[in-house]
Amino acid sequence: MSSRRVQILVALVLTALWGAAIYVAHANGHLRFLDRLEATLTDLRTLARGVQPPPDLVTIIAIDDTVVKRGGRYPLPRADLARVVDAVAQFKPKVIAVDLLLVDRGARLGDAMLARSLAAGPTILAAAAIFPAASDTVATSSEGPLAALPQAERFLLPLPAFAEHAEVGIVNVATGQSGSPLSVPMLFRTGDKVELSFPLRVASQALGLPLTIAPDHLMLGERTVPTDTDFSLPITYYGPRRTIRTLSAQNVFDGTLDRGAIENRIVVIGASVAGGGDFFPTPFDTLMPGVEVVSTAITHLVAGDGMVRDRKVHIADAFAAILLPMILVGLLAWRRSAIGLIAAAMVVMAWAALNLFAFTHGIWLNAATTLAAAVPPVAIFAGVQLWAGGRRTQYLTARSRSLAQFQAPAVQEWLARDPDFLAEPVHQNAAVVFIDLSGFTALSERLDPDTLRDLLKAFHALVDKTALSYGGMITGFLGDGAMILFGLPRAAPDDAARAVKCSVDLHRAVESWMASLPVPIRDQLGFKIGAHFGPIVASRLGESHQHITATGDTVNVANRLMEVAAQHDARLAFSDTLLDTADFHGDPHGVLTGPLQTQVRGRSGAVTVWFWREERQPGQAAAEADVAG
Structure with missing residues (x-):
């Protein structure tokens, strides 16, 4: 039996014992304050019945x-x-x-x-x-x-x-x-x-x-x-x-x-x-x-025509004092939501209506004892439920915050609406962006683990901020690199355009970040970005710990474009397909060069590639070199 069922069973047993104790104590002449309450409730029931002509x-x-x-x-x-x-x-x-x-x-x-x-x-x-x-x-x-x-x-x-x-x-x-x-x-x-x-x-x-x-x-x-x-x-x-x-x-x-x-x-x-x-x-x-x-x-x-309040009525009072609070606690335990509260309220109203109906027809059921038996356990149980609900809300909020560190907000919202999202693979077009730090492996041999961790943390934060600002979804950080998808949780007409803008912004942001690093680190680090657009297969991978990812030729090409960029002394390589889909022809502060027909590793067909470089003002490169020296 589950822990929650045991707790509910204990609550019901304690509620029944409380109701029985209240009834027995009052029947034996104790709890005299209930007599005043019963007198007041009797007056109210008499008034509700109204004036009647006497025989x-x-x-x-x-x-x-x-x-x-x-x-x-x-x-x-x-x-x-x-x-x-x-x-x-x-x-x-x-x-x-x-x-x-x-x-x-x-x-x-x-x-x-x-x-x-x-x-x-x-x-x-x-x-x-x-x-x-x-x-x-x-x-x-x-x-x-x-x-x-x-x-x-x-x-x-x-x-x-x-x-x-x-x-x-x-x-x-x-x-x-x-x-x-x-x-x-x-x-x-x-x-x-x-x-x-x-x-x-x-x-x-x-x-x-x-x-x-x-x-x-x-x-x-x-x-x-x-x-x-x-x-x-x-x-x-x-x-x-x-x-x-x-x-x-x-x-x-x-x-x-x-x-x-x-x-x-x-x-x-x-x-x-x-x-x-x-x-x-x-x-x-x-x-x-x-x-x-x-x-x-x-x-x-x-x-x-007097009121009936005999032994049978007292037995009915005893059952009401025990069963009504048990039913109310059971309803609150069964439905810990507005449904449970509404159901409990309806039961209370039904009991009150039955009590009044019996009174108007000459049967005097005790109301005060039943209320004294029902109100405290229901109030205590409801209070415990609220406390437990608050604790559960805090727990779920913490889990949600934790999940937010691993899933993009758009994906979180989509999963909340549709828990079966990507339970079956989905074929669609999407833009894929890869970014990777070069020279990081050699650098990690010289740096202490704490410094290396801080370096990666800063890089990941920069990539995460930039991708999120353009609506991209990071499917995972691959050590010193990352894969960003544009098209999930659902495809949009501007996926390609946002992927291009994100890639350009990443180029600028990483360059700026690297320029702020100490010279020994900056001199050994570089980066490369590859971006492509085409059909992918989006799915969940894993069993107990699942993650969302994309597979297919489009993903492979985007990854290989980083190598193409490095081979041609560039840091950002776009596929011609991506630029055409995005209708991108450059921006005032960058230069597109190409097109270049080239082979990519592991693929037989040729790919048309464009390279994007930051446009420097005359003398800027020399100034940067002096600063670096």
């Missing part, structure tokens, strides 16, 4: 500011509360739920009146659980499924005079770190007893169904109550305050209470007076009365 099952009778202004006091006197209960009871509701803590004694007559009113119909009274800290605690004893229930120090129950005529339910709700109630516990416990919640008591009474507590869920008759694993009911809000039908208790005192809003319905009596009732922030409303939060939970229980 018309519950009517709230609100003791609001209008009632308080009428009576001039709060809490409402027991006699007045008795009038409200009596007025509601006469219209035959399914159940009357009093969301008020009747724990203190009032006026004797008022208490007696309220006790008689509560006895007249099916009534549920609110009680409260008192916890040892500001937030609910979870028992650590191993007593089966009930061990996860919120454990209270004690219950704050209604006065016995009231409780003997009604059933009692605990009215506490569980708020997230944002303060918004996200669930309502269905069961509460102290050291010696378990109490039902207020909404569960109301729903059981309204439906007329018995309650069964199973090991991992609740049953109302044959209906499963969609609770979380700790027997709490997840709630989602239908809309802002008063979305659930709400009437003012003032209608009772005015005699305008609507029978249709009461009869055969669940009626919840509670406070919504400013400064007197409990209020909570929700996604739709910054101040929603607690009585409407409780009524929302009652509606969920009776209608069966």
Whole structure:
């Protein structure tokens, strides 16, 4: 297995372990900061779902500011509360739920009146659980499924005079770190007893169904109550305050209470007076009365439209926390480019869309845990990928710079576009220029290696600069010589013309360079140039280390023309074919002599040759001789 595959496998395993650790830690009550994130994401999903009409099952009778202004006091006197209960009871509701803590004694007559009113119909009274800290605690004893229930120090129950005529339910709700109630516990416990919640008591009474507590869920008759694993009911809000039908208790005192809003319905009596009732922030409303939060939970229980967050949903959350980051890391590893990023982004959007779709259809998949499981490993892996990509870019840049020292820029660009360039030999016309230093072999016997190296380096740099300036490609330095091609990577109409100009410039540049050398070296060095034009075969040679070159009669003739130049006391020899193709007839500072019909070594036919010499001004040769002396 390759090193990269091993690295990817290790990254995927670590990512899976991270996701599993995040899920387990949060499920065991750690990483509480994720609760705040989940509350925020829940609010956003609720807003995205929008306002929904609630099932018309519950009517709230609100003791609001209008009632308080009428009576001039709060809490409402027991006699007045008795009038409200009596007025509601006469219209035959399914159940009357009093969301008020009747724990203190009032006026004797008022208490007696309220006790008689509560006895007249099916009534549920609110009680409260008192916890040892500001937030609910979870028992650590191993007593089966009930061990996860919120454990209270004690219950704050209604006065016995009231409780003997009604059933009692605990009215506490569980708020997230944002303060918004996200669930309502269905069961509460102290050291010696378990109490039902207020909404569960109301729903059981309204439906007329018995309650069964199973090991991992609740049953109302044959209906499963969609609770979380700790027997709490997840709630989602239908809309802002008063979305659930709400009437003012003032209608009772005015005699305008609507029978249709009461009869055969669940009626919840509670406070919504400013400064007197409990209020909570929700996604739709910054101040929603607690009585409407409780009524929302009652509606969920009776209608069966609550959010599902049971054991199966938790298993799905665990899989999402493990698989989503693995998929994202896998995509980034599979495609280390924009394609991988786009694919990963599409997966994230698909997961977000699925999460929102599930939420709007009553399934509450955890989003915060999955994000916490996915973001760090993906960010770390992406960072490592960027770092590795930067290192790889530096490496490739260094290789490119190194390649630039061996291949002409035009050939590099062409190979980048077409890696198969010259994989098969190409027949074409091209101009070929050879240059060679004469006397170098004898000179190398006397010079030390460092001096010899510096001499060759300067010569090669001069040839490279001149050839590059005319678009020529040096196929290779042959010790003290070089071969330059004009026509690769593709033939051009001015190949011959550029080859001629390059040859003339090389002549001048090498002469100038040699004149700058020390006399002992300069006196032993010379040079010769041969240039020809015609058909060549361009190809790659070699197996593991390939180089581009040209072969054919044109190459051989260009090489032999250097000998012809030396034989005729010249330094630059052109073939007649090259000059005709280039349409070159000399320049103002040079002299062409010829033509000369001559044989070249290793070839049977004759070649027409022209010699180019620098035109010297009168006295220039003598002056140069004096300088040389």
